[in-house]
Amino acid sequence: MPTPLQEIHExxxxxxxxxxxxxxxxxxxxxxxxxxMVGSGIFIVSAEISRQVxxxxxxxxxxxxxxxxxxxxxxxxxxxxxxxxxxxxxYVYLREAFSPLLGFLYGWTLLTVIQTGxxxxxxxxxxxxxxxxxxxxxxxxxxxxxxxxxPGYALSLSTAQLxxxxxxxxxAAINSYGVQWGKLIQNVFTVAKLAGMVALLLxxxxxxxxxxxxxxxxxxxxxxxxxxxxxxxSVSAVTAFGMFIAICVSQxxxxxxxxxxxxxxxxxxxxxxxxxNLPLALGLGTSLVIVxxxxxxxxxxAVLPLHAIQTAPDDRVATLVVATVLPAFGKLAMxxxxxxxxxxxxxxxxxxxxxxxxxxAQDGLFFRRAGILNxxxxxxxxxxxxxxxxxxxxxxxxxxxxxxxxxxxxxxLLDYVISAALLFYIFTVAGLFRLRHTRPDxxxxxxxxxxxxxxxxxxxxxxxVLGVLFCYRTATTWPGLLIIASGVPVYFYLRWKSKQIxxx
Numbered sequence: 385m386p387t388p389l390q391e392i393h394e395x396x397x398x399x400x401x402x403x404x405x406x407x408x409x410x411x412x413x414x415x416x417x418x419x420x421m422v423g424s425g426i427f428i429v430s431a432e433i434s435r436q437v438x439x440x441x442x443x444x445x446x447x448x449x450x451x452x453x454x455x456x457x458x459x460x461x462x463x464x465x466x467x468x469x470x471x472x473x474x475y476v477y478l479r480e481a482f483s484p485l486l487g488f489l490y491g492w493t494l495l496t497v498i499q500t501g502x503x504x505x506x507x508x509x510x511x512x513x514x515x516x517x518x519x520x521x522x523x524x525x526x527x528x529x530x531x532x533x534x535p536g537y538a539l540s541l542s543t544a545q546l547x548x549x550x551x552x553x554x555x556a557a558i559n560s561y562g563v564q565w566g567k568l569i570q571n572v573f574t575v576a577k578l579a580g581m582v583a584l585l586l587x588x589x590x591x592x593x594x595x596x597x598x599x600x601x602x603x604x605x606x607x608x609x610x611x612x613x614x615x616x617x618s619v620s621a622v623t624a625f626g627m628f629i630a631i632c633v634s635q636x637x638x639x640x641x642x643x644x645x646x647x648x649x650x651x652x653x654x655x656x657x658x659x660x661n662l663p664l665a666l667g668l669g670t671s672l673v674i675v676x677x678x679x680x681x682x683x684x685x686a687v688l689p690l691h692a693i694q695t696a697p698d699d700r701v702a703t704l705v706v707a708t709v710l711p712a713f714g715k716l717a718m719x720x721x722x723x724x725x726x727x728x729x730x731x732x733x734x735x736x737x738x739x740x741x742x743x744x745a746q747d748g749l750f751f752r753r754a755g756i757l758n759x760x761x762x763x764x765x766x767x768x769x770x771x772x773x774x775x776x777x778x779x780x781x782x783x784x785x786x787x788x789x790x791x792x793x794x795x796x797l798l799d800y801v802i803s804a805a806l807l808f809y810i811f812t813v814a815g816l817f818r819l820r821h822t823r824p825d826x827x828x829x830x831x832x833x834x835x836x837x838x839x840x841x842x843x844x845x846x847x848x849v850l851g852v853l854f855c856y857r858t859a860t861t862w863p864g865l866l867i868i869a870s871g872v873p874v875y876f877y878l879r880w881k882s883k884q885i886x887x888x
Contacts, residue, residue, distance in 0.1 A: 528540055
């Protein structure tokens, strides 16, 4: 509860008890969009994409498609954000456009896997790269050796897992003291990571100037002839159909390296002048990152032969680029950049995710305490719950009984919901069309640029990618629908319980 002095201060500043603080301006909002998009993916996934498409030209085409879809989606979301500038983001849009059930299923999947699983994954990525500077941090350096609890599953605590746990706890604690602290961390770390990406691009420019033959060799004959390809379900990119399949499947890496740009809409209740700043932040933030992503891939191709990109150790393409240009300390410099990048991403994910739980609780579809703001005017209870579940997801390990290798449970869960998340994005943009029909007179401070063609392009392009994934990545797509379906009985139980409470 706020103290009497806090209540006096809030009354004098125009704050109403129980409301969010309007602490985020346009720059802060852009930093959240850009910072949450740039994690570790851009520095890694180009290796897998290059193995799938097999050529420099098609590698760039894959990222261009990602850029078009991402910016088209962001411009479409802008109308919904300006129309409904309240905490909850996609949960609110799906609820209003279609039904509370669809909104809840998104919020359920977000809490159980998408947001918390990503927080756990990015925190582990921070720890892995921290191991470059501090070798004691390792996933194989166990404080508690794996304890097998089920066939194929174990629990463990390594120094890398402990580091990830510490990062998650630290960031959750800081954000519980108010959005002003979260935005400070976000601004500092996003500016630092963007500056680091610019430095990487400058290295690529110098390498191109000194040795242009590498870039020219990658694009010999136009750079369209595939070679050293990894087939996808026996379909190879050497044919037109095979290339189509390869590009669609490779979107799982590139699209989700550019994912979570919409998380700024979760904190809409804390954005000043949201009807203007939210659409601008979505458009400018996504455009900035997509341009940097395309330039990063040109940088890779300017420094490394395509075969070197395809075979980069642990897929760390950017690390190999810096080590090639600056062999003395390139590996350490890249590790530090990725640590900065992932720390900022965990902060942005933490800051944004709890607001969806808050919105669901306000509707009686989640724990009531999650819908209450603490003295710092943030949903502290929801932040704590999100933190605890993220911590839990760090601990379980998958175990391959054939290779005797350990993996991470959240990695499997994220693989399962990638297609499910894309399905929710399609529904959200479709909601733009539905609301134009069902609420034609609703105030729309910003109308989606290029409507109806650009939103339709997003739906069509994403639906094609989704269809290919369901056909050619069945093991990691269909289970995502089961995760979503698990929320249906929870929804009806929570709705029944909410009615019982209201009737008391």
